[in-house]
Amino acid sequence: MTTPEGARPHGSEALRLNRQVCFAMYSASRAATAAYRPMLEELGLTYPQYLAMLVLWEAEPRSVRELGEELGLDSGTLSPLLKRLEALGLVRRRRSAEDERRVEIFLTDAGSALSAKASGIPQRLADAAGLTPAELDQLRETLGRLASALQASH
Structure with a gap:
């Protein structure tokens, strides 16, 4: 079951794991850390x-x-x-x-x-992510706004 573009999911659809921003951030963070690991091992x-x-x-x-x-x-x-x-x-x-x-x-x-x-590490990570510099900049800005808003909310 999918929701129309821009519509908010209702009921149990809203609680699906693949709809959770927290899980997407958690998964991305783990993947980024794993991608960094071999690069950082080179630096000790x-x-x-x-x-x-x-x-x-x-x-x-x-x-x-x-x-x-x-x-x-x-x-x-x-x-x-x-x-x-x-x-x-x-x-x-x-x-x-x-x-x-x-x-x-x-x-x-x-x-x-x-x-x-x-x-060279930032470029190597960008290459591994397959995102353009503009997409990475937008992602970083969005995550920064998210972090600031969440920190201010508590």
């Missing part, structure tokens, strides 16, 4: 580590708090991730001279150099 990074490095490649130093806010991670999740990146020689943590409560994260030379190796 996990997906969360890659996200942290992306933030640091944009601008550094960043405080642990700023990094957590940018990534939506709490310090309990972020601290072990940063320790691992530090053990890999990609970042270093240092207490701020102005405020000793503030821990700043800096890229090492190896961490900075890794950005060149990572530069």
Whole structure:
């Protein structure tokens, strides 16, 4: 049973798994993470580590708090991730001279150099997705609006 274009499904049709936005996002997220995995293995990074490095490649130093806010991670999740990146020689943590409560994260030379190796990853993922740059931009914008609206609703 299908619904006409633009019509809202009723009753049990609305509860079908294939009609759920949450399931489509969950499936897409799992598929994207799986697609990233072999690319990130080449860099020696996990997906969360890659996200942290992306933030640091944009601008550094960043405080642990700023990094957590940018990534939506709490310090309990972020601290072990940063320790691992530090053990890999990609970042270093240092207490701020102005405020000793503030821990700043800096890229090492190896961490900075890794950005060149990572530069092709977005295009490789786009190629794997089979979407045009315009379609990817539209998808990212739509997901950003969705995330903002849902965060504001609670």
